Amino acid sequence: MKKRKTELEKRIFELFFVITFFLVLTLTFIEWQLAKFGINQYEDLNIKSTLSELKIARTEMEMGKQDLLNNLETDTVIIDALQKGDKNLINDHLNRNFKSENIEKLIICNKQREYIFGEQWELLNKYLSQIYRDISKENSGIFIGNFGNRLFQITYNPIFISNEVKELLGVLILIEKFDMANLKLSSDSEVSLISYDKTLSNNAIPGNLTEYISDINDLIESMTEKKLEQTIKKFNINNAAGIKIFYDLANEPTGIFIISYKRYVNQFVQQSILIFILILLAFTLVMISLLGNWFSKTILIPVRNISNNMQNISENPSKLEPIKKQYSGVLGDMVTSFNTMNIALSRYGQTLREYKELTDNLDTGIFWLNQNFDVILFNPSFVKIMEMDENQINHQNLSKLMGLEEKQFAKIYNAPLTFPNIKIYPNKNQKFVALNIRAVKHDESTKFFGSIIDVSKEIRESEARKSLELELIKSNKLADIGKKIEGIVHNINSPLNTVLGYAQLLKKDLKDNTDLDRIIEAGKNIAQTVKGLLTKVKQSNISADRPIDINEMITQELEFCKHNLFFKHYVTLTTDFQKSLPNVTASYGDLSLCTANIINNAIQAMKDCVQKELTIRTYEEDKMIYIKITDTGEGIPEYNLNKIFETYFSTKIGKSGTGFGLGLAITKSIIEKYDGKIEVESKQDFGSTFTLILPQTKG
Template sequence: MMKDPTREPHRGWAPSVRSKLLIFLCAVSLLPLLLSSRMLVALGGRSARTFREMEVREGLQLAQGMLEASRERLLEGARAVAVWDDLAAYLRHPQPEWPQTSLEGWAPQSYKLDYLSLYDSQGQPVYCWSALPADVALPADSAFLDPDGPLSGLVSTPEHLFMAAAAEVRLDGTLLGRVVFGRQVNHRLLRELRGSREHDLAIYYGDRLLATTDTTHTLLELDPAEFFPNLVPHRETYLYYARKGDRLIGLQTLQNVQGLEVAALGWTTSRTPAGFLQEAIDRMLLSFGLPLIVLVLLAAGILGRWIERPIRRLSRTMEEVRRTGDLTCRVPDAGRDEIASMSRSFNQMLEQIAHQRDELLTFRTMILAMKEGVLIEDPGQQVIYMNPRMEELLGICFEPSGEGEEPFRLEGRITSKRVITEDERGFSTEEVEWTRPDSERVQALKTSGKLEDPSGKVTGILSTFVDVTERNELELELIQASRMAFLGVYSQGIIHNLNGPLNTIMGFASLLCKTQPDAEIPQRIRLDAQRMADLISSLGRRWRRTGESRLELLNLNEIIREELRFLEADLFFKHNVEKVIDLDPALPYLQGIYGDFSHSLLNLLINAIEALADSAVHRLTVRTRHTFQEIVVQIEDSGVGIRQEDMDQIFLPFFSTKRRDRKDGLPSGAGLGLPIARKILEPYGVLFSVRSEVRQGTCFTLHIPLKPGQYESVRHGEFGEVEL
């Protein structure tokens, strides 16, 4: 039976790290009981004053911390009120009743405020509330109105000291104003900070005692002039011994928001030196002596073998991986405790990273070798990567932008011509173009898709660019070659081959008419020959105009009529197709190249006629309409129609829904008629729309925009309904 390599081998009971620490702490906790007698003897001869000073210093630090915590609570309260939407609305459109109903009834009681002020974005006061007596002047809040000023601190007036905090009121990033909370530094505030009744606090401001919790009058009778000269330069805890009351007082300067020492915080206790000694002994009984330190060192050595050694092995392996990049390094994972489990997890992580690194290297090699440009953008459309082929297409040397540098973006550098397809996964393909720094014009097919993490969050956009500049040029050459082939085959050859025999027929017909003036047959021969000569002459003019590339005023009705007459050479079209021709009699002239519209309309008409070959109903409908903005041409057939799944591809070169290699004389398409028509009319801004239903027919609609000053109206009634 094979052994499962992923299954951990069974071992006996192994204590976890938590169990090891529990054993250690149980052993160490017995030490104070063994050393208590010796500690009492050692502490009996120590100076009580030393412990008294220690407590005063610690008490003063605690009082400072509580004063700082009170300031932080005040700042948090101001910030909590500053985010109110109602407050932002009030600062934008002040209403006198809102502060009384929504602010005064809640904020002062919740944060024990003595005053509250609101300022607009220009620093002008909007509202002020105060619970102080009328003879107590409020401090100036100018320090908090400075954008670079402090957010909280002490402010003062000549007679009083206040603790204040300010917060900005913003809405959608716009500064609307500021809210200021304030409390007077008085007896009530000190009673909140005192904590124990055995301790007393005092605030000295200027040359007097501003507030105190002392009831023995020791602090009341203390003259600040005795300690202020030594306190200000000391800048640390200053100890002052008051003989009256046997008090040791700890003093610390307090700075206002301008950074000036304006006051002093005092802390003292009413306990006797004997009380200090007793408390110091109790405190030392709870601490550790030299034997305990030795025991801790010994225990640390033991724990080092249990805990520190595997951690050091893990640390050395991590350092080696960081230094060398070798992901084959592994950490020994013997054991079943948490450290061994962490080592196994680390080894598995190295295996996953190595696998992902190999995949990334393969992916990077593929991207570097691709003939298509690859570009990655972050969700903010900032370019973070492009392969060498993309750099070549853009004609730049890409470097990721650093801090403070302008990010590289495609926006404004490339122009989108049209979206070709977009699938259900969100990948879109569009034709774009741009101009390189060397003035070379590049056309490309851009395919873009979103990059998502396992949670579905969009982390970037991946785009590929296929250079189709050469292909588009070949398409233009193919269009030109197709046009020239059409002109050569259908025009020049017919004219050349028919002119000679036709001249002979017309000559003999004229001779017969002279010798037999009353005969009917010679007259009919001469008239039909003349009609044929006119048709050949019209064909010659059409060929010459199609070959020209000059702008002229075009009448689309006239072009459609000429193309329909030309197509009557097809006997199927002439005798078997029902023609419904509805041309707008007031259709405006359009400025363009005759061959562009002639060739495009002919392609659409040929497609419609060929679609009728397999249909039971043979009907062709051609309509023209116009508005002030556009000319609309509709070519509709009752043919076999186009399947819905083929609609997105009918304008792609070489795509055709017609059957190929037909031997029965029916049409077989090469898939170039529609792409050529669309490409030719693209410079005119012509939009194609298609409506089709299988076995019902297809309707192609051309929307040709009209530009003011580039057309003239045809006289009403000049063209009407044409019957062929």
């Protein structure tokens, strides 16, 4: 414990040192950046000042020449001479009225681009077409041209005559040298004004920049590619340069103006900042030592005492002893808050234990789900119902555990979901459970709370009651039919025997009478039918299970169906019976009733159909006997497929006036009693297929 506390104190001191150091370092960095920004701004201002001076000097050169061009542009004598094409008139007028130094570099061309006044220049010929293209838009202009490694400032103004539509008469062009002598800069910076060359030589730039000639050439190349006019470049802590590039009318570089700048102030400030950093670090170490000692006495020791009490509480939370309040200020408030928190936690813990005891002793399974419907919390009853280990349940998706589809949970956000009867198979044992789930908003997320109840006992009791009701209905129905048939057979046999006896007596006397032969044959057929019916009734009344020949049983049922005139005359029957089909152990009456129900329903469904075909097939597969009965009747709507086996549900109600909804319910109950099942496939207006599946006789 003591070692742990010592390490805590050490870590706190180290943390304090690191925080202080990084705070000082951050302040130093900010100071450095601010100083650097200020220095850069100061240097940029000085370099831009020289560039501005260059701009002013150039503007002053332009203004004097522009005044001259404006006067010449409106001179009526020149306008009249241009209209007449009189060169002599222009020469005489200019030499007589203007000073020679003003017009010695003047050139006048007419609208046909012919020289009217002044000497032809190869430099001017290079730009003349571009000048005329510009003045056609009524523009005047000025640019720097490059000729023979010398720079010239070229100023031009168009001359128009004002009619209804402005007509171009010619252009005034003034050319003068552009060099340092004409600019007359007063800056102390070392500068160079040179004609443009893709690769500058050392003697073309200020001497202190010669070692950076490669950087300068790269910078100028980049500027010309981007058509930049000026920029500032800092090479190191000692040297910087400002560069301005002049472009002609074709936007091609013609001249370069380079300013060299010595960065003495920057070097001084950097050294000052270094000294400041050293002083600040020394001051920091002293402050850390003093503040560390104060922090240990006023904060660390009291916190250590509080920590000891907290440790005691954490080791034995059931035994709550409040910390004595022996500190004032913030530490005193901390102790009070801690005591209050412990009391609240103790009460909360007690409440949780009570709730846990309550949920652990419920027969109902309780569980929580996350947003993905994974089980994240559950009580012992949930584990008991699912018959699984906790690890098998934890973070498993509820839909997989219950055999549900995820889309069934879509409506849970709007209302609680209830599944009253879900069939599950924990450890291959069938169970019925009732499931209820509701959404619960928790902070910014949503969780789901649910409960599960084992209702297997109730479901089985309910199913047993239904089975008993169906058995009673079936037994009463069969008994009633048997009594009626026995009475009918008895009533038919007596007169039938009399008819046959007299017919045979008459035959002895009238041996050639064919009508008597037909009467005797018909009588024997009736007797055979009555005998078969009596046999069926007797077999149906035998409730004991015995091996049944399915093919023979179906054949007998079809014989009785032939007494149905609709079936006999309108239905096409197709049978496909597997030879040597294994027997099924069951009550003959049960299977006979099931088969008769399906066949009669099929015949009834085809009465109003154009195509009337009944197909019955039997076969064996995986030790199961299949009886497949297919009709081409009206079919069953999809929304009724899951209802047709319910008691008292019938699709015949409202159509033929017959049907109580018991036939298929009884059939399903009987088939399931023998561990079989019944399946149905149907498409409305195309017909249905019912398949009875029964286990074959063992052995």
